Amino acid sequence: MILPVIMAGGSGSRLWPLSRSLFPKQFISLASDLTxxxxxxxxxxxxxxxxPVLICNDEHRFLVAEQLRQQAVECSGIILEPAGRNTAPAIALAALQAIKTGDDPLLLVLAADxxxxxxxxxxxxxxxxxxPAQxxxxxxxGIVPTKPETGYGYIKQGEKKGNAYQVAEFVEKPNLDTAKSYLGSGEYYWNSGMFLFQASRYLEELKIHRPDILESCELAINGSRRDLDFIRLxxxxxxxxxxxxxxxAVMEKTNDALVVPMDAGWSDVGSFSALWEVSEKxxxxxxIQGDVLTEQTQGxxxxxxxxxxxxxxxxxxxVIETKxxxxxxxxxxxxxxxxxVNALKKEGRSEAQQHREVYRPWGSHDEIVQGNRYHVKHLRVKPGEKTALQLHHHRAEHWIVVEGTARVTNADKTYLVxxxxxxxxxxxxxxxxENPGKVDLHLIEVRSGNYLEEDDIVRIEEYGVGY
Incomplete structure (x- = not known):
């Protein structure tokens, strides 16, 4: 049986300002109505x-869970990485978790973006x-190239093995002249970063070539715990x-690497020019996306x-406009x-990390205006959802309901607004x-006080995450 392993990490910084580190491109609708x-x-x-098994950063866990819920997709688990360690450890985690459950499936490793x-x-x-994987x-x-691309690594095909070819060589990103020669030879493919192999075979090769990675991943999985669908390492x-x-770690060192050609209109959408190429014009x-008027505008x-x-x-x-x-x-x-993006990070600006509208498991909040002693936000709470029970030491809040009905807990009282x-x-x-209704709850929150930052929060009873 095939076990899809979806790697949903990464920040997609070349697609800023659409993609942010806390809301990267894999969670955005770019080429269709779906993310x-x-x-x-x-x-x-x-x-x-x-x-499928999904692997993502801990800070993206609720985005993954919500997008699975929207598509009614059941998963075998969402493995949470406390920090990114690249693809060799990520795949090892999925393989070890599969074998831990008593299976040894074929892992179909795919990127979410x-x-x-x-x-x-x-x-x-x-x-x-x-x-061949069995x-x-x-x-x-290997993606059948359509142009002399200098932004991708390449794979050179060797001897034919049924529907596949022996991998003769992995090649780093070439210059333009070299890329043209690769395209003309017909012997090279773009390196897609997608794989199919048996879980145990990948671990065998990893043990030979990078036992240090395998040992760390084994310790991380052996010490993991389940938290609903999340697997915490x-x-x-x-x-x-x-x-x-x-x-x-593995593919360039193993003697058993094969490449299967794929001609499927593939792109890793690593830039806006790549996104332009795969989009309808x-x-x-x-x-064009959104409210746009053009005159004498091309390409x-x-x-x-x-x-x-x-x-x-x-x-x-x-031209990209966000809030x-x-x-x-x-x-x-x-x-x-x-x-x-690097300059924004160096200056400590929030625009590198998140959008003005911030998504939470219960809904979202969007800043309307900010002053020295006040913040005004628009909150949206999904039907049946609620925030954490919490308090603040430095601010008071006014809530005005503009659509729907709110069930409010305030000290020892609970009432409807x-x-x-x-x-x-x-x-x-x-x-x-809390939103007890069947439609989204919308309210305006006015914060006032001498300190209005997000870290002025004491969670009394955790329910998902507060804000």
Whole structure:
């Protein structure tokens, strides 16, 4: 049986300001109405498989769980990494967890942030890889190149082995002339970072080539505990694990690496220019999302989240508008967006980490206006959800319900607050908001006090997470 292993880590900094470290690209709808993670899960429908395992950063756990819930996808577990340690340890965790349950499945390792336009071709390549994987080979999927790409690593094919080829060589990202020669030879594929191999075979190879990684992962899994669908690792053991990719740790060293070609309209969407390439364009070659007006504009990617964006007389630009940031870049310079993110991090600015609207398991909160002694926020609470019971030492809060009905806990009282009604939460009073209704609850929160930051919070009773 195939066990899909979905790696949902990473920050996607080259897609800032759409992608932030606390809300990266795999959780965003970029190429369709579904998020990239949801598209990855949907892609599995044509393959006979067991419930997938997902691997993500601890800080993204509720985003993963919520997106699974939206698609009604059952999973075998969500493995939470306390810190990123690259793909070799991540895959080892999935393999060890599978074997811990008494199985030794074929692991179909996929990234949550890839676009694949031809699902049938994807499924066909996976099916061709099953037999060689069952025979003990470690199969990677090589993307049939469509242009001399310098942003990807390459795989050179060797001797033909049924539906696969022996891997002759893994090659680093080439310069343009070398990439052109690879494309002309017909012997090279883009390295997709997708794999199919038996759990035990991967661990055998890891033990030979990187026993230090295997030992750390074994300790992390042996000391793990279940928390609902989450698998919490032994943090100390995993933090001691080396940071290494599966290519360097295993695939470049094993004698049993095979490559199966895949021609499925694949992209890792590593930049806005890559996103422009895989998106539907109008007659002027523009990709337009949101409230956008253009005049004499060609070859652009324009995204509006919150405001009207208009362009006149421009070509080959990327224009991204979100609630708290605007990016304008030449389409040929988008690889350098990461430099902006690094500058924001250096200055300690929140725009590098999260959007103005912050998502929580119970809903979301969005800042409207901020002053020295006041904050005004819009809160949305999903039906049947509630925040943690909490109190604040430095601020009081006013809540005004604008849509729906709130059940409010305020000190020793619990009461309902309906539309156009409000309530006051004094400083130091334990409180909670709950939505007992069938539709989203919307309210305006006005904070006032001498310290209004998010860390002024004491959780009395944990329910998911407060804010």
């Amino acid at each position: 990239m993670l949801q598209e990855t899960l949907k892609r599995l429908d044509g393959i006979e498989h067991s419930s 890839h676009v694949i336009q031809d699902t049938s071709a994807f499924i066909d390549s996976v099916q061709k890889a099953v037999e 025979n003990g080979n470690l199969v990677t999927f 032994d943090e100390e053991a995993f933090l001691a694990c080396p940071d290494e990719s599966v290519d360097y 109008n007659e002027q070659g523009n990709v 652009c990617y324009i995204y509006s989240q919150n405001k009207l964006v208009s362009t006149v007389g421009v070509e080959n630009l990327v 708290d940031a605007v990016l304008v870049a030449g389409k040929d310079k988008v690889q350098d967006v990461k430099s902006i 309906s539309e156009n009604e409000s309530t006051y939460i004094p400083l130091g009073s334990p409180h909670r908001i």
